[in-house]
Amino acid sequence: MECPLCNLDLKNEKVWFEDEKIIVLDTKNKKGHNGRIMVVWKEHTKNLEPKDEEYCNKKLKEVAQKVFSYTNYYEIFQDKYSSVMGHWHKIASDINPNADDFLQILQTPRSIYSIEGKLIKEYD
Numbered sequence: 001m002e003c004p005l006c007n008l009d010l011k012n013e014k015v016w017f018e019d020e021k022i023i024v025l026d027t028k029n030k031k032g033h034n035g036r037i038m039v040v041w042k043e044h045t046k047n048l049e050p051k052d053e054e055y056c057n058k059k060l061k062e063v064a065q066k067v068f069s070y071t072n073y074y075e076i077f078q079d080k081y082s083s084v085m086g087h088w089h090k091i092a093s094d095i096n097p098n099a100d101d102f103l104q105i106l107q108t109p110r111s112i113y114s115i116e117g118k119l120i121k122e123y124d
Contacts, residue, residue, distance in 0.1 A: 005087040006044050016063045022056055024063045027091065032099035035067050035074075041088040048088050056090060061117050064092045068115060071095070078109035 010018075014026040016037060027036045039060040041048060048056065060076060068074040076092045079085075095112070096102065112120040 003044055003084065003087050005040050005084055005089055008040070016067065017059055021052070022059060024059055031093075031101040033093045033096050034070065036091065036093040037063060037067050038089050038091045039063075044087055046086055046088060056088075060090060060092055061113065064113070065115055065117055068092075068094050072115055073112055073120065074115070075105070075110045075112050077105070080108045 008023070008025070010023070010025075015023060016026075017024040020042070022039055022041055024037060024039045027038050030036045037060070039056045041052070041056065057076070064074050064076070071094050073095050074092055075095055076090060079090070082089070082091075093099075099105070109122075109124050111122045114120055
């Protein structure tokens, strides 16, 4: 089965950051959010070394500060309800109680950050 994250057509995507290891881009489905982005590890793998995951989180937060500049807070989600389970990636979005996935978000381990990147609260 082909992996949709390995086969991203980047010329048709909004890419915020890319280097030899990762891509940070808009998600295809915003699920009712104004902004929703993800960091994708380029190599097809389910798990990352802690230093690589730390790097991904750092870059995702840097991009999130630009993408979500219209609001005061954003969330970064742990992988619980992903539609692509075999390829490491992480999602960040604005906080929108009217979003299609809001009830699912309440059941998802996540971290809330201020737009400056300060951790506000973690939910397990």
